[in-house]
Amino acid sequence: MAQDDGVDGYDLIGDVHGCGHTLIRLLEALGYRAEDGVFRHPCRRVIFLGDLIDRGPSIRLAVSVAKRMVDAGEAHIVMGNHEVNALAYCHQAPSDSEREWLRDHTPRNNRIIGRTLEQFHAFPLEWEACLSWFMTLPLCLDLGGLRVVHACWDEPLIAAFLARRPDARIDRDFLVESVQYGSLAQRILDRLTRGTQLPLPPGVEIRSGDGFTRRSFRTHFWCRNPRTYGDVVFQPDNLPLGLEDRPLSAGERERLSYYPESAPPLFVGHYWCKGVPALPRANIACLDYSAVKYGRLVAYRWEGEERLDANRFVWVDVEREGARG
Known part of the structure; x- marks a missing residue:
């Protein structure tokens, strides 16, 4: 896929997670204006990094703003793991399956x-339209000078995926296959939308900031020769005491991806960063800064540069839910 004709640059926006009013404030700060219900810029386009839904106070608004822009050709978008979750949660499993839904209702x-289902409860047809739209979202974008994926650009898996689905979009058969652990569809969908996680040692767990107990930790993909857990951990929650220096086993290292420094600039979301936006490397930007946890909704203004510049981050603080999100 090539870059859009007549466009000076792209504004890449991280995980919105239902902060619809905050999204509008960010778009306005970037110079977009609503015309006939669609936010437009005279010479730029938006790229959403997925995870529009769940957690926030104005999920329907967030989806509506993004979908209208994409439908009008004013934005692109890639699928996030929360869109994947919604599709699997709301699609019944095949009749010969032991489960009722592709994603169990645990x-x-x-x-x-x-929160997504609550906010769409009185609008079932709108929710069905959202699910249909989610199914059309590509898993990755390669526009020549930049690449976009929700969590991890794994070159071998993306090549295998595009050989099977050249438009980078899944279908129901792919979704059904993806719930079979170890299948190619499961490995593609998991790596591109969730990244890599390594299991914690037996008996060790993390009480995460979002209230869940986790027995694994998220890792990044830009360390050439990682040796310890601390070399690759990439999440807001600290590892339990002593695990930063724990050596990676050969099997653990094999599970990790690596994105070369010579590759085009890559933009991801997903990882719940905190603080002032910064670049982990000159050709990688993470734009998820925990908006829904009253952090920042972050964009990067890309204008063709091969080496990214932290001065091109733009963000707005998320107001607390008592105001608007």
């Missing part, structure tokens, strides 16, 4: 999607 999964 207390944990119910909680993750709960």
Whole structure:
């Protein structure tokens, strides 16, 4: 996919997570104005990094703003893991399956999607339209000078995916296959939208800031020769005491991805960063700064540069839910 004709640059926006009013404030700060219900810029386009839904106070608004822009050709978007979760949660499993839904309706999964279903409860046709739209979202974008994926650009898996789905979009058969652990569809969808996680040692767990107990930790993909857990951990929650220096096993290192320094600039979301936006490397930017946890909704203004510049980050603080999110 090539860059859009007549466009001077792209504004890449991280995980919105239902902060619809904050999204509008960010778009306005970037110079976009609403015309006939669509936010437009005279010479720029937006690229959303996925995870429009769940957690926030104005999920329907967030989806509506993004979808209208994409439908009008004013934005692109890639699928996030929360869109994947919603599709699997709301699609029944095949009749010969032991499960009823592709994503089980467990207390944990119910909680993750709960606010989205609450806010769409009185609008079932709108929710069905959202699910249909989610199914059309590509998993990755390569516009020549820049690349976009929600969590991790894994070159071998992306090549395998594009050989099977040249438009980078999934379908129902792919979604059904993805719930089979170890299948190619599962490995592609998991790596591109969730990144890599390594299991914690037996008996060790993390009580995460979002209220979940986790027995694994998120890792990044830009360390050439990682040796310890601390070399690759990439999440807001600290590892339990002593694990930063724990050596990676050969098997753990094999599970990790690596994005070369010579590759085009890459933009991801997903990782719940905190603080002032910064670049982990000159060709990688993470734009997820925990907006829904009253952090920042972050954009990067890309204008063709091969080496990214931290001065091009733009963000707005998320107001507390008592005001508007």
